[in-house]
Amino acid sequence: MTRIQFRRLDGILLLDKSTGMSSNAALQVARRLFHAEKGGHTGSLDPLATGLLPLCFGEATKIAGLLLGSAKAYDA
Helix, strand or coil: CCCCCCCCCCEEEEEECCCCCCCHHHHHHHHHHHCCCEECCCCCCCCCCCCCEEEEEHHHHHHHHHHCCCCCCCCC
């Protein structure tokens, strides 16, 4: 079995998260898709919610903490 060769990738991806998927699962799918070495999200969305989930890769993970303080809202 071949191991994935991860690469350095820097930037922020604004992901429209679908319902039924956790924020961490969405991050892991994106990391594998882009072969990103390092990644993180800026705060969890409820798995039953859809919406914008900022994902940070590489050097952008350093500013993820600043985005964590941003307000989030859910529409019913």
